[in-house]
Amino acid sequence: MMFETLLLYAGRSTSGENVIHGDWDIRVEQAEFKELSVTATSDGNVNVSMVVYRNSAKVVRSFKPDFVLIRQNLKDAGENYKNILLAFKFGGIPSINSLTAIYNFQDKPWIFSHLLEIQKRLGKENFPLIEQSYFPNHKEMLSAARYPCVLKIGHAHGGLGKVKVEGNSDFQDMASVVAVANTYCTTEPYINAKFDIHIQKIGGSYKCFQNQRIQLSIRTVFGFCLIIPKLKSITPNH
Structure with missing residues (x-):
C-alpha cells in the first residue's frame, strides 16, 4: 500500500454489514495513478475510470469517489500525474494528505524555500538546514559553492537524478546533462553521513x-x- 492510491467510496448503509461507526458502508477501490482516468465538472461531478489487473484478470470499472487517500508520489523521474490531482481538486474531492499539500510538494526547491522561511523566523541555530544552491537551467551553472557536492537534477525519488561531483570539471560535464534534461538542478555539500x-x-x-x-x-x-x-x-x- 505504500505507493498506491486508495479511493474510498461511501454509501448509506442498508444491510448492516461492513458498517463503520454504525452509519456508513465503506467501499474501497485501490489503484495506482497510472491505472486511473479522471474527469470532473464544475458542479462537483467526478468520474473515475480504473483499469487494473487482479489475479491476471483485467478489471475495468467506473465510480465516483467520496474521499481519496493518496500514498503515491505525484511526481517522479519520467512520471507526472498532476493532471489527475487537478481533476480531484476541480471536483472538490476531499483527501488525505490534502490536495493542496500534495500539489505544493511537487518540486523540492519549492519545499526547501518554505523551510528557509521557517529558518528566518526561528534562526539558524534553532532550525538548521543544509546549504543549498538552486540553478534554474544549465546556462547559470558556472560553479558550485564548494566541492565535493551532490547535484540533484529536477524532482525524483529513490536516488534517481543525483550525482556526486568532485570538482568544477565534473560540474561542467553535468551542466550539459541538465541542458538535455531541460530542467532545474540544485547542489549541496557532500556529507559522508553515518x-x-x-x-x-x-x-x-x-x-x-x-x-x-x-x-x-x-x-x-x-x-x-x-x-x-x-x-x-x-x-x-x-
Whole structure:
C-alpha cells in the first residue's frame, strides 16, 4: 500500500454489514495513478475510470469517489500525474494528505524555500538546514559553492537524478546533462553521513529513529542502500 492510491467510496448503509461507526458502508477501490482516468465538472461531478489487473484478470470499472487517500508520489523521474490531482481538486474531492499539500510538494526547491522561511523566523541555530544552491537551467551553472557536492537534477525519488561531483570539471560535464534534461538542478555539500535521524509525529506522540545505512554500492548515499531503523530517545532538540 505504500505507493498506491486508495479511493474510498461511501454509501448509506442498508444491510448492516461492513458498517463503520454504525452509519456508513465503506467501499474501497485501490489503484495506482497510472491505472486511473479522471474527469470532473464544475458542479462537483467526478468520474473515475480504473483499469487494473487482479489475479491476471483485467478489471475495468467506473465510480465516483467520496474521499481519496493518496500514498503515491505525484511526481517522479519520467512520471507526472498532476493532471489527475487537478481533476480531484476541480471536483472538490476531499483527501488525505490534502490536495493542496500534495500539489505544493511537487518540486523540492519549492519545499526547501518554505523551510528557509521557517529558518528566518526561528534562526539558524534553532532550525538548521543544509546549504543549498538552486540553478534554474544549465546556462547559470558556472560553479558550485564548494566541492565535493551532490547535484540533484529536477524532482525524483529513490536516488534517481543525483550525482556526486568532485570538482568544477565534473560540474561542467553535468551542466550539459541538465541542458538535455531541460530542467532545474540544485547542489549541496557532500556529507559522508553515518546515519539518518527520522522524527515521526502522530498527534501528540513523537518517535525518533536512527536509520543505519549498510553500504551496498557506490550509490548508497543516493538512496540505493539497506536501511535498519533503530528507535532512539527523544530530546528537546528533536
